[in-house]
Amino acid sequence: MAKVKGYLLSNFTKSFLTLFLPFFMVVSIIYVLKISNLSYKTNLDFKDFLTLFIFVLPYIFFATIPLTFLGAVINTLSKLSEENELIAIFALGYSPLKILFYFFGVGVLFSALLIIVTLFILPIADQKMRNFESKKIYEAKLRILPKKLSQSFGKHHIFIEENINGEFKNITMFTNQDKNYLQILFANSGSFEKENKRSYLNLNSGTLYRYKDENFQI
Incomplete structure (x- = not known):
C-alpha cells in the first residue's frame, strides 16, 4: 500500500x-508587463523592478498552483491509464474512488497553503506594493531633468540647466494660470526640500516677473 502511494506521489x-514552470512563466510575463507599464511612468531601475516582482510573487503562486495541481492530476491519471498501470493498481485492491481520495488529500494540503497565502501573505504584499508604487510615482513627479522642456511642477513649467546631486542650477519657472495672470521666475540655484511629508522647491537668488491685470511687476 505504501509503495502504491509512493508511486502515485512520484508520478x-x-x-x-x-507543468509548474510553464504556468509560472506565463503568469510571470503578465505581471512583468504590468510592472513595465509602471516602469515606463516612473523610470524604475533594475533593483526597483526586482523589488516589485518580489511583491507580486504571492499573486503568481496563487494563480499558478491551482492550475498546476489540476493539470498534474489529469496528466498523472492519463499517463497511468495509457500505460495500463491503473489496471495493475486496481488489481491490488485500489478502487478509483480511493485513488481520487489520495489526490484529494494532496489538494487539501495545497488549499491550506493557498489559504495561508490569501489571509496573511497577500495583504502584506499588496500593502507594500501599493506603498512602493506610490513612493515611486511621487518621486517621478519630483524628477526634473536638465535641459528638457515642458516639465511640470504643480501648476508651473520648469526648466533647469544642470542637476548636480539634487542641486539645480539656472532655473526658469513659468506660470500661466489665465490670460490675465502670467509670471516667470529666474533663480541661480534650488533644491527639493521636505517638511511634514510634503515637498517644496527651495530657490536661491531668484527674480520674479509678474504680469497681472495689465500690470507688470518685478
Missing part, C-alpha cells in the same frame, strides 16, 4: 514540476 510530483 504526480513529476507532472506537477513539469
